[in-house]
Amino acid sequence: AKKQLVIVVKGLDNPFFEAINQGCQKWNKENPDSEYECFYTGPASTSDEAGEAQIVQDVLGKAETAAIAISPSNAKLIAQTLKTANPKVPVMTLDADLAAEDSALRKTYLGTDNYLMGARIGEYIKKAKPKGGKICTIEGNPGADNILRRAQGMRDTLTGQKGLAELKGEGGWTEVAGCPVFTNDNGATGVQAMTDILAANPDLDAFGIMGGWPLFGAPQPYRDLFKPMAEKISKNEFVIGAADTIGDEVAIAKEGLVTALVGQRPFEMGYKAPSVMMDLIAGKPVEDPVFTGLDECTKDTVDTCIQK
Amino acid sequence: MAVLELANISKHFGAIQAVNDVSFSLAAGEVVGLMGDNGAGKSTLVKMIAGNFRPSHGTMQLDGQDLILHKPVEARQRGIEIVHQDLALCNNLTAAANVFLGREIRRGFGPLRILDYKTMYRRAGEIFRELKSETRPRDLVKQMSGGQRQAVAIARTMLAEAKLVLMDEPTAAISVRQVAEVLALIRQLRDRGIAVILISHRMPDVFSVADRVIVMRRGRKVADKPIAASSPEEVTGLITGAIEQV
Amino acid sequence: MAVLELANISKHFGAIQAVNDVSFSLAAGEVVGLMGDNGAGKSTLVKMIAGNFRPSHGTMQLDGQDLILHKPVEARQRGIEIVHQDLALCNNLTAAANVFLGREIRRGFGPLRILDYKTMYRRAGEIFRELKSETRPRDLVKQMSGGQRQAVAIARTMLAEAKLVLMDEPTAAISVRQVAEVLALIRQLRDRGIAVILISHRMPDVFSVADRVIVMRRGRKVADKPIAASSPEEVTGLITGAIEQV
Amino acid sequence: MAITLDQTIAQKQRSWFASVFASQTFWVLVAVVLACIFLSFATSSFATPANLYNITRNVTFIAIIALGMTLVIITGGIDLSVGSVLCLCSMVLAVTMHAGYGIGTGIAASIGTALVVGAFNGILIAYLGFPPFVVTLGMLSIARSLAMVASNNTVVFQFGPDHDKLLALGGGAWLFGIANPVLYMAVLALLTGFVLRWTRFGRYVFAIGGNEHAATLTGVPVRKIKVAIYMISALSAGVAGIIQTGWLGAVTTNIGAGMELQVIAAAVIGGANLAGGVGTAFGAIVGAALIEVIRNSLGLLGINAFWQGTFIGGAIVLAVLFDRLRNLRQSE
Amino acid sequence: MAITLDQTIAQKQRSWFASVFASQTFWVLVAVVLACIFLSFATSSFATPANLYNITRNVTFIAIIALGMTLVIITGGIDLSVGSVLCLCSMVLAVTMHAGYGIGTGIAASIGTALVVGAFNGILIAYLGFPPFVVTLGMLSIARSLAMVASNNTVVFQFGPDHDKLLALGGGAWLFGIANPVLYMAVLALLTGFVLRWTRFGRYVFAIGGNEHAATLTGVPVRKIKVAIYMISALSAGVAGIIQTGWLGAVTTNIGAGMELQVIAAAVIGGANLAGGVGTAFGAIVGAALIEVIRNSLGLLGINAFWQGTFIGGAIVLAVLFDRLRNLRQSE
Numbered sequence A: 001a002k003k004q005l006v007i008v009v010k011g012l013d014n015p016f017f018e019a020i021n022q023g024c025q026k027w028n029k030e031n032p033d034s035e036y037e038c039f040y041t042g043p044a045s046t047s048d049e050a051g052e053a054q055i056v057q058d059v060l061g062k063a064e065t066a067a068i069a070i071s072p073s074n075a076k077l078i079a080q081t082l083k084t085a086n087p088k089v090p091v092m093t094l095d096a097d098l099a100a101e102d103s104a105l106r107k108t109y110l111g112t113d114n115y116l117m118g119a120r121i122g123e124y125i126k127k128a129k130p131k132g133g134k135i136c137t138i139e140g141n142p143g144a145d146n147i148l149r150r151a152q153g154m155r156d157t158l159t160g161q162k163g164l165a166e167l168k169g170e171g172g173w174t175e176v177a178g179c180p181v182f183t184n185d186n187g188a189t190g191v192q193a194m195t196d197i198l199a200a201n202p203d204l205d206a207f208g209i210m211g212g213w214p215l216f217g218a219p220q221p222y223r224d225l226f227k228p229m230a231e232k233i234s235k236n237e238f239v240i241g242a243a244d245t246i247g248d249e250v251a252i253a254k255e256g257l258v259t260a261l262v263g264q265r266p267f268e269m270g271y272k273a274p275s276v277m278m279d280l281i282a283g284k285p286v287e288d289p290v291f292t293g294l295d296e297c298t299k300d301t302v303d304t305c306i307q308k
Numbered sequence B, C: 001m002a003v004l005e006l007a008n009i010s011k012h013f014g015a016i017q018a019v020n021d022v023s024f025s026l027a028a029g030e031v032v033g034l035m036g037d038n039g040a041g042k043s044t045l046v047k048m049i050a051g052n053f054r055p056s057h058g059t060m061q062l063d064g065q066d067l068i069l070h071k072p073v074e075a076r077q078r079g080i081e082i083v084h085q086d087l088a089l090c091n092n093l094t095a096a097a098n099v100f101l102g103r104e105i106r107r108g109f110g111p112l113r114i115l116d117y118k119t120m121y122r123r124a125g126e127i128f129r130e131l132k133s134e135t136r137p138r139d140l141v142k143q144m145s146g147g148q149r150q151a152v153a154i155a156r157t158m159l160a161e162a163k164l165v166l167m168d169e170p171t172a173a174i175s176v177r178q179v180a181e182v183l184a185l186i187r188q189l190r191d192r193g194i195a196v197i198l199i200s201h202r203m204p205d206v207f208s209v210a211d212r213v214i215v216m217r218r219g220r221k222v223a224d225k226p227i228a229a230s231s232p233e234e235v236t237g238l239i240t241g242a243i244e245q246v
Numbered sequence D, E: 001m002a003i004t005l006d007q008t009i010a011q012k013q014r015s016w017f018a019s020v021f022a023s024q025t026f027w028v029l030v031a032v033v034l035a036c037i038f039l040s041f042a043t044s045s046f047a048t049p050a051n052l053y054n055i056t057r058n059v060t061f062i063a064i065i066a067l068g069m070t071l072v073i074i075t076g077g078i079d080l081s082v083g084s085v086l087c088l089c090s091m092v093l094a095v096t097m098h099a100g101y102g103i104g105t106g107i108a109a110s111i112g113t114a115l116v117v118g119a120f121n122g123i124l125i126a127y128l129g130f131p132p133f134v135v136t137l138g139m140l141s142i143a144r145s146l147a148m149v150a151s152n153n154t155v156v157f158q159f160g161p162d163h164d165k166l167l168a169l170g171g172g173a174w175l176f177g178i179a180n181p182v183l184y185m186a187v188l189a190l191l192t193g194f195v196l197r198w199t200r201f202g203r204y205v206f207a208i209g210g211n212e213h214a215a216t217l218t219g220v221p222v223r224k225i226k227v228a229i230y231m232i233s234a235l236s237a238g239v240a241g242i243i244q245t246g247w248l249g250a251v252t253t254n255i256g257a258g259m260e261l262q263v264i265a266a267a268v269i270g271g272a273n274l275a276g277g278v279g280t281a282f283g284a285i286v287g288a289a290l291i292e293v294i295r296n297s298l299g300l301l302g303i304n305a306f307w308q309g310t311f312i313g314g315a316i317v318l319a320v321l322f323d324r325l326r327n328l329r330q331s332e
């Protein structure tokens, strides 16, 4: 059997990680003669943090494993796992990183700068509404670190201050009661909650959507919700900054139902990861971190914004 | 001709030999009292006839044809009705629903036939009246007294024309008045040519209604004789083992 | 002196008047047969004495002291034992475990007392032997015959010295041999000065063992007289309503 | 004497009126109505047509599955696989239509999948005697895994030539401005209620839940009915999946995750008894409605997200409290 | 005659040997052993000390909670809140220690929380007659919500002065290189087994599951025992939470999500009967072991990630198949 370059993602139930898998498979297809193969795995559900740690252990215990790239859903937990496992093979992080103080446990990070991603969403919102207003943040799983980082990036950008957990007028922005909303990575839940929030706060000015679930998971109700507001959105009277460019999201942007999308490049992550891991195995110097880019789409740039 | 004919029937549960090499035959319109100590195997024996268990050994014949039953409903289709010792009632249903369970009366045509509540309540009421039992057809069985439950179970056997009715202690928990009714009912069945096996621990009942008595002890048949040729004392002796065999 | 004294006891369930203004008293060592049609309210009456239901009206006294029971275990603490009509057995436990349920024998000291299986099996075996019942203490109740189950329930009342034993149809499903044993047991209890209320539909049992008979009809007490002054025919008449009241 | 016997036989212990008051469903309905009245006064945004439209539509997915689940629960079973089956059926529909087939083919494939899954569950439970909990827990895992396989774990959001028909089916409002899913729910609820009350099948479902052994002894085809019940349960999940797909306009492999507990909660809150033998179609709808009203109100009232779980959990418990208190008082 | 009666009374229907063969636990154990043997030959990485260390440790969290769950299931109840209670207790421990308190205080606070939650569940179920499913489903929602409130939804990974002690507690291997959690599990399993077999409390637990009405009639303090049972269940979740925190070194509000179904699956696979009255401590461990061995083997065998759910679900069903087939053959 070939030696394996293993990618462990947070959960299989997320199309985002499937894009990483596609990249991984493409690498396999292009490198049939390599002594390595890219192997993709993860727990069934994104919320199964302990399950991911167990899989990491399993992988590290396997003789075939030559290197491992992990997308930690609970950074501290994976750090602890790595500490106890004391792996002999190179370890890197992918898509999500370990905490700064644990960075010695991995050789490099390949992926999106989540804080930057949130900051970019924040910039779009701020640009559209410089004076601020009422905002609601839509988040994913309550424990998901990358989402929390994005939210922080957005809040920091909106206010110009660092580390606020909740906006109470800083920089003109106020988070309304009942927010942030946790969608548990479920499109229907997300869009139902947004509907309720909008009904309860008719004077809301902006949504900051930190994970694209309501758009790509429930595009139709999302359209139903914002079609009546398309006019306001085009005039920047109502602003929606959303993460990801998955599924129907770009089409929604094209219809003018979202102010801006800031997307990651999961395919690129999956495609690049094997090469980076081979470099690590070979002992070559590797940059830390290796950021994959962001795709930013507005109504006007939809046709060109996605890097292929 | 024999309605029912058992030949060398045995049944064991693991190490327990519940019924051991029992043979007898039953003519139409004959009432047989089946007696024996607790655990003698009476219920097990009638459960085999009713299709609840399959015999470990031996053969059964009904009206001269092999009786091989895979499930209880087959027994009923062959004309064998049984009142179970544990009554087999659904507590969450009404008395009428229990009486008609498995043979609901419906009205309407084809696939659109719906339950005919009215007729079932009426018929159930009639049967209870016939049994002189104060049982309300529309009430849930859950809240009924032991005797009312018994009445519901017995009412079931009166729905169809059976060839053979098996009664596993139908008079155990019912009052004098109803015992008399049940015994009268058994006589009615006999007069209509239906064979009855009556399991009972109540000597007077068996002696007043049965034509023959079969006594079992520890799974074996130890006596099988006409009532007229026996006496309560003898049967008691056979049950307890004071008399070995006749 | 009266062991038990009931005054104007009534109990209704919603619209159903199960027991209606019943009074009687019971002396030590007296055996009272409680008879009546199904649904007459016998079980409901003894369940009130055993602490299962609280009377809607009326008062009860035990040994001259008010008897107000909030739960069944209090009745037992006051010396009232009951054999329930539905036997109250746990199918997933052994016969011995059922007999000792709620009063397990333990060995060891203080908090570290563990179940004394050996003694319980032995004691249960002894009681079954006394009852002449072929019941295996180590077997699960689930697979037992009706009579074996009855024996297990009766065995419970023999564990402690009771003042009053209530038996709700203890002979309903057991064989002649065991009926005789149960009746003998009742006589033993009487000789030890224990009062017994025996609910039964079996006229011979009541007439052979009871000192007095109480008949209920539709929740009311319609007769309360010494056995010697009554006859099976009269009692039957009272039960069915042919005789209104005596 | 004969008269009194006749009278007794004609009597019914509890009047119709008393039974209604004794039913949990009634009290939960009261709770739903009270909550709605409260919300209408407490917030300006509750009693708006738009919000009511949303609420009624949101109820339907849980409610439709709860109908099937209620049947399962009445027989004394449980079906933990419904959330995953919803996902699988949605995915089969999406993938089929995405591949260019029409909506008819898509729905047929989806329903067929549901029936196969349900038959699998049912046969294992009824014929091999597996505990329903184990079989459907296994299926929970299997069905979602198959959905991943079917879709290659991608988001499907283009449904081929009949794309718009599908969206109209789930997202439209063809009658009096009532959301289509609500209409489907109403029809299915009436149908379920009818089957339970008026057909022999319904009677058997109750009998099995009351005393399976007795049902077998009296000739009820217990096994066949059980298989049918699990097929109906899976079918209800499939139907909900189809409608939800039409509403959402996209399918991901995590839709319906955790839905099984919500559905069971709805059925149980509505009065179905997990011990078997008790349950109504109307109860399933009322239970689902209560859960949705609470969810909706948390957003409208602006409750802190951290505390929302406490409110939802509390409400689930409270829903049953009414009923318990009444029972306790009565048993005194 | 007297001799035969004595003989009958002394007899036992099924020998000890026959009972073992008739138990589901035995057949699941056989399945676990066969799977381990197969994996030892099929993969080079299964029977390595490191992998065995991991497997045994991974089993423990599910297994410890399954012990408590088994008690609940024996009484005929169910506890859906264990995953959330684990999360809440972990969080209380983490937050307390993070605030600078010692490990003793932290554990006390955590255990205290578990007992309060368990008592709440138990009192509602035993004294107010709530259905266990409803109460613990509500608590599932409430406990996780409280964990969010307690932690402000942050990740806690610094446990104050006793940080290292906590990590050693959960992550160390103090005896013969066996992971600490495994030792705790073994002790708790023995304790549970002892309680069930040898104490009056254990006897009452079975009695309640067998026939609650009968237990009440015979003077078993049914309500108190039920409260105790739900407290023990929550406690087992709390203990698992403490150990898991020590192992993971970080707590988020996600941990334990969905665990309830796995735990119940473990208990049921190990032979506990959801209808009540049947279950063993050993079965809980064996059930948890089977689930973990399957999970572990899928990774080692390199099964495609999409198909893993199918294997896990299939295995859950298969675990019970052995037992079913044997039963079917016997009932012929």
Ligand SMILES: Nc1ncnc2c1ncn2[C@@H]1O[C@H](COP(=O)(O)OP(=O)(O)OP(=O)(O)O)[C@@H](O)[C@H]1O
Pocket: B013, B016, B017, B018, B036, B037, B038, B039, B040, B041, B042, B043, B044, B045, B085, C143, C144, C145, C146, C147, C148, C173, C174, C175
């Ligand atoms: N399903 C079963 N599995 C194992 N043993 C059984 C089963 N059913 C009955 N037995 C055993 O078979 C024997 C005969 O039982 P059966 O019920 O036939 O007795 P019976 O004569 O009807 O007694 P009773 O008068 O008490 O009803 C008993 O020892 C009983 O324990």
Ligand SMILES: Nc1ncnc2c1ncn2[C@@H]1O[C@H](COP(=O)(O)OP(=O)(O)OP(=O)(O)O)[C@@H](O)[C@H]1O
Pocket: B143, B144, B145, B146, B147, B148, B173, B174, B175, C013, C016, C017, C018, C036, C037, C038, C039, C040, C041, C042, C043, C044, C045, C085
């Ligand atoms: N818990 C209850 N709820 C409502 N009604 C009840 C309840 N228990 C008994 N009843 C009703 O009360 C009446 C008296 O019942 P009870 O069980 O006392 O009769 P019984 O004399 O013991 O009859 P049997 O000889 O058949 O056992 C019956 O009509 C019965 O339906």
Ligand SMILES: [Mg+2]
Pocket: B042, B043, B044, B085, B168, C145, C146
């Ligand atoms: Mg019998």
Ligand SMILES: [Mg+2]
Pocket: B145, B146, C042, C043, C044, C085, C168
């Ligand atoms: Mg009675």
